[in-house]
Amino acid sequence: MSTTSSTILEERQDQIHRTGEGAIDIACNRESLAGAVSQRACVFCGSRVVLYPIADALHLVHGPIGCAVYTWDIRGSLSSGPELHRLSFSTDLQETDVIFGGEKKLEAALDELIDRHSPKAAFVYSTCIVGLIGDDMEAVCRKMTEKKGIPVLPVMSEGFKGNKRAGYLAACKAMFRLIGQGDTSDVSPVSINIFGDFNLAGEIWIIREYFEKMGVQVVANVTGDGRVADIARCHGAALNLVQCSGATLDLAKMMEEEFGIPYKRVSYLGIEDMADSLYKVADFFKDKDPGIVERTQALVRDELNKLMPELARYRKDLEGKKVAMYVGGSFKAFSLVKAFRHLGMQVVMVGSQTGTKEDYAELAEITDPGTVIIDDANPLELSHFIKEKDVDVFVGGVKERPIAYKLGVGFCDHNHERKEALEGFAGMLNFAREIHASAMSPVWQFAPRRANRANLAKEARKEAANE
Amino acid sequence: MSKVKTARPNFVSTTNACKLCTPLGASLAFRGVEGAIPFLHGSQGCATYMRRYIISHFREPVDIASSALGEKNAIYGGGPNLKKGILNVMKKYEPKLIGVATTCLTETIGDDVPMYFHEFYKEFGDLDLPDLVRVSTPSYNGTHMDGWHGAVRSLVEQLCLEKAADDGRVNILPSLVSCEDVRHLRDICDHFGIKATILPDISESLDGPALEDYVKIPEGGTPISEIKTMSAAAGTIEFGRCLPPKTGGTSLEERFGVANHRIGLPMGLRESDRFFETLEAISGRPMPRRYELERGRLVDAYVDGHKYIFGKRAVVYGEEDLVVGLCAFLSEIGVDVVLAGTGARGKGLEEAIAKVTDGVARMAPEVREGVDFHDIAAEAGELAPDLLVGHSKGYRYAKAWNVPLVRVGFPIHDRFGGQRTLTLGYKGTQTLFDRVVNAVIEKKQADSPIGYGYI
Ligand code: SF4
Ligand code: SF4
Numbered sequence: 035m036s037t038t039s040s041t042i043l044e045e046r047q048d049q050i051h052r053t054g055e056g057a058i059d060i061a062c063n064r065e066s067l068a069g070a071v072s073q074r075a076c077v078f079c080g081s082r083v084v085l086y087p088i089a090d091a092l093h094l095v096h097g098p099i100g101c102a103v104y105t106w107d108i109r110g111s112l113s114s115g116p117e118l119h120r121l122s123f124s125t126d127l128q129e130t131d132v133i134f135g136g137e138k139k140l141e142a143a144l145d146e147l148i149d150r151h152s153p154k155a156a157f158v159y160s161t162c163i164v165g166l167i168g169d170d171m172e173a174v175c176r177k178m179t180e181k182k183g184i185p186v187l188p189v190m191s192e193g194f195k196g197n198k199r200a201g202y203l204a205a206c207k208a209m210f211r212l213i214g215q216g217d218t219s220d221v222s223p224v225s226i227n228i229f230g231d232f233n234l235a236g237e238i239w240i241i242r243e244y245f246e247k248m249g250v251q252v253v254a255n256v257t258g259d260g261r262v263a264d265i266a267r268c269h270g271a272a273l274n275l276v277q278c279s280g281a282t283l284d285l286a287k288m289m290e291e292e293f294g295i296p297y298k299r300v301s302y303l304g305i306e307d308m309a310d311s312l313y314k315v316a317d318f319f320k321d322k323d324p325g326i327v328e329r330t331q332a333l334v335r336d337e338l339n340k341l342m343p344e345l346a347r348y349r350k351d352l353e354g355k356k357v358a359m360y361v362g363g364s365f366k367a368f369s370l371v372k373a374f375r376h377l378g379m380q381v382v383m384v385g386s387q388t389g390t391k392e393d394y395a396e397l398a399e400i401t402d403p404g405t406v407i408i409d410d411a412n413p414l415e416l417s418h419f420i421k422e423k424d425v426d427v428f429v430g431g432v433k434e435r436p437i438a439y440k441l442g443v444g445f446c447d448h449n450h451e452r453k454e455a456l457e458g459f460a461g462m463l464n465f466a467r468e469i470h471a472s473a474m475s476p477v478w479q480f481a482p483r484r485a486n487r488a489n490l491a492k493e494a495r496k497e498a499a500n501e
Numbered sequence: 502m503s504k505v506k507t508a509r510p511n512f513v514s515t516t517n518a519c520k521l522c523t524p525l526g527a528s529l530a531f532r533g534v535e536g537a538i539p540f541l542h543g544s545q546g547c548a549t550y551m552r553r554y555i556i557s558h559f560r561e562p563v564d565i566a567s568s569a570l571g572e573k574n575a576i577y578g579g580g581p582n583l584k585k586g587i588l589n590v591m592k593k594y595e596p597k598l599i600g601v602a603t604t605c606l607t608e609t610i611g612d613d614v615p616m617y618f619h620e621f622y623k624e625f626g627d628l629d630l631p632d633l634v635r636v637s638t639p640s641y642n643g644t645h646m647d648g649w650h651g652a653v654r655s656l657v658e659q660l661c662l663e664k665a666a667d668d669g670r671v672n673i674l675p676s677l678v679s680c681e682d683v684r685h686l687r688d689i690c691d692h693f694g695i696k697a698t699i700l701p702d703i704s705e706s707l708d709g710p711a712l713e714d715y716v717k718i719p720e721g722g723t724p725i726s727e728i729k730t731m732s733a734a735a736g737t738i739e740f741g742r743c744l745p746p747k748t749g750g751t752s753l754e755e756r757f758g759v760a761n762h763r764i765g766l767p768m769g770l771r772e773s774d775r776f777f778e779t780l781e782a783i784s785g786r787p788m789p790r791r792y793e794l795e796r797g798r799l800v801d802a803y804v805d806g807h808k809y810i811f812g813k814r815a816v817v818y819g820e821e822d823l824v825v826g827l828c829a830f831l832s833e834i835g836v837d838v839v840l841a842g843t844g845a846r847g848k849g850l851e852e853a854i855a856k857v858t859d860g861v862a863r864m865a866p867e868v869r870e871g872v873d874f875h876d877i878a879a880e881a882g883e884l885a886p887d888l889l890v891g892h893s894k895g896y897r898y899a900k901a902w903n904v905p906l907v908r909v910g911f912p913i914h915d916r917f918g919g920q921r922t923l924t925l926g927y928k929g930t931q932t933l934f935d936r937v938v939n940a941v942i943e944k945k946q947a948d949s950p951i952g953y954g955y956i
Binding site for chain 1 (some may be wrong): 566
């Protein structure tokens with residue numbers, strides 16, 4: 035790996051692996067390296083991602099202004115009703131608060147905001163500074179819960195206390211306090227909760243429709259298009275479906291332990307994973323509802339009949355193109371690798387901000403030899419591999435976009451901020467369309483990296499002809 | 502002059518803030534220095550969030566390093582991580598300058614960055630070190646504009662240490678304006694035949710061309726050698742009527758006797774006149790004819806368009822000095838600014854607006870410092886605006902009130918080309934004027950059952 039040594043810091047060498055080159059033993063879940071320009075955020079970010087889509091709750095960020103401002107309505111999580119989640123509330127701590135403590139201000143802010151918006155619950159996020167000045171958020175929340183008669187829940191998400199994963203856990207702990215309080219008398223025995231989907235661009239509505247067609251009741255969406263009351267009674271469901279790299283896995287585990295509700299990990303991205311997920315659910319309920327398997331098969335068949343001919347059209351253009359991806363959680367990457375196979379594309383690099391050892395081992399299993407697997411990458415590393423692998427399309431989030439574009443490479447936003455529904459069979463078609471638009475646009479021929487290469491090739495041809 | 506007065510709401514909580522945090526401003530300013538990389542001394546999240554935020558406006562790679570402090574560092578101090586981080590950035594980015602801004606976290610734990618720098622020089626003095634510049638930027642004590650001005654002042658104070666031989670150049674400290682604005686300023690100076698040092702200069706580093714390769718640090722930015730010799734200038738022009746008492750400009754004046762000309766952002770005819778007059782005064786050269794023509798065309802356009810917009814009511818918000826500039830411009834064209842708001846506090850916004858609108862405005866606007874969008878919205882009914890002028894964050898309100906939003910400032914992340922919005926000088930005023938008039942006409946056209954095809 036001598037060519038990469040200038041790009042990759044020594045301390046990060048063991049966070050990179052190439053499929054097929056020896057046993058995979060990626061170092062992960064480490065703190066980001068100082069000065070490495072990590073693409074990662076913080077604990078608070080993890081909590082905010084998970085809880086943000088609960089649309090009838092108040093989300094108050096306790097801290098100085100930045101943390102709240104930068105998370106103001108950036109995600110594409112849609113709500114079918116209230117939209118309280120799209121506002122950005124902050125205690126905007128000032129110097130005196132930092133010196134004398136922010137509890138009073140927090141209390142007053144909650145008082146004011148709860149009266150103003152009558153939310154069904156309030157989440158209060160702690161940020162770095164709150165962890166330092168030692169505000170007793172737990173006590174303030176308890177007091178306000180009593181005073182206002184709604185659950186006011188502290189989310190212990192001080193940014194510096196780990197990475198995004200720790201934020202997921204903090205969010206799950208906060209939500210778990212809600213669960214078990216609602217009435218479950220009308221919950222069907224054939225029922226599920228959708229965990230870990232954020233309803234980006236309305237994706238949950240696509241997935242819910244599938245389940246409804248199968249005859250499965252969806253009790254709660256946790257957290258996309260989420261409602262406090264649904265979450266409070268979601269312990270009535272028979273099964274939890276956990277999607278994504280485990281943002282809500284902890285919650286599912288807590289519920290299994292406390293309420294004996296089993297969970298299954300699923301993915302709604304790509305064809306196989308979508309179908310598999312539906313079949314898993316059908317299989318789970320087939321004793322209670324014998325017709326469900328057939329209904330599910332019919333549903334999948336119908337959807338595929340619609341989808342496949344259209345996909346074939348895109349595949350014709352995309353066959354053989356190379357793609358790289360850098361995602362938040364690595365679970366999504368599994369589905370994407372498979373989805374790209376359907377488009378005839380070759381995945382040459384997969385990276386994630388917060389993958390686990392097991393995740394990376396599985397990635398090594400399903401990717402082709404030579405594929406680069408990378409944990410907690412940074413712009414220089416990403417651009418290095420995009421060039422080395424001569425990638426045609428890069429999949430990532432907003433921070434990765436300009437890296438791809440500067441290198442004259444197509445880009446598809448597949449992060450929490452996307453505004454295009456990419457889940458389900460309908461989503462797969464959107465996905466194919468977007469990848470197609472990203473790879474096939476004529477603009478790339480003007481981007482210097484490709485333009486220069488095309489010129490070189492032209493000259494070589496000329497020379498060959500002259501000889 | 503009548504004044505709309507309403508009881509000022511007094512909210513404890515902030516809803517949809519109209520400001521950004523201090524180190525973000527510093528990071529942006531550092532990005533306008535040649536070969537520089539911004540470095541946030543704090544935990545990882547702040548740097549990542551700011552990068553994301555800045556990218557959505559500029560659509561450029563924005564690498565901001567972080568000392569990525571964890572729990573232990575927060576307790577025992579961030580010195581070791583800061584030093585290690587600087588070394589890592591040196592290894593990977595080979596920067597000419599590292600601009601270190603503190604965050605709320607490191608300010609609160611009381612990290613002594615000057616001391617860490619001192620130790621760093623002692624330990625690694627034998628290496629080929631980049632320039633290190635530091636600025637203290639606690640967010641609980643200011644906004645992104647304080648961070649911006651603080652960074653500019655730090656650059657000047659920590660890099661320009663000696664009196665250089667006079668060379669007649671002009672220093673321009675343009676404040677947070679767009680990349681296109683900076684390009685325009687440079688053109689103006691070129692046409693005047695003035696050698697100018699613009700600090701910072703984000704025109705290329707935050708709006709670069711498509712290139713063959715990913716460059717670690719984009720080209721462009723104020724050359725460090727120029728910053729080091731800003732003391733050679735015949736004068737400094739710094740934009741802003743709400744600046745802190747001590748700035749890069751005052752520092753050069755105090756230490757090296759470089760005359761500091763503090764004028765407002767050149768927006769609108771009169772504030773632009775002041776800018777061109779100042780250039781004339783410093784350079785001793787008359788305004789080039791092309792600007793006389795630009796000015797003439799602007800007045801001509803003012804006349805052509807006045808009827809469409811006279812008496813329209815505008816709400817203006819954003820960075821304090823941008824707001825002042827917008828008020829100067831809007832009052833000139835007969836638009837009544839009914840509310841002028843900024844998220845910052847203690848900036849003397851009211852007096853500054855009174856100055857620039859004197860003699861043209863028909864009314865003094867309600868002026869609000871420390872405002873958020875909830876405050877503004879609370880008065881929307883009474884204010885009955887026809888128009889919003891400010892950054893993207895006002896969009897949801899413009900939509901709710903069914904009035905056009907003319908997007909200026911930072912951030913513009915729900916439209917394309919925010920970094921190319923021109924607002925300065927006669928030309929920028931012209932652009933803005935056309936946009937304002939067209940926004941009003943477009944609304945009228947869209948609301949009309951007939952939709953006249955002529956105006
Ligand atoms: S902690 Fe301070 S510096 Fe960091 S994002 Fe929040 S406000 Fe900005
Ligand atoms: S201050 Fe802490 S919580 Fe807020 S963005 Fe920075 S790292 Fe995250």
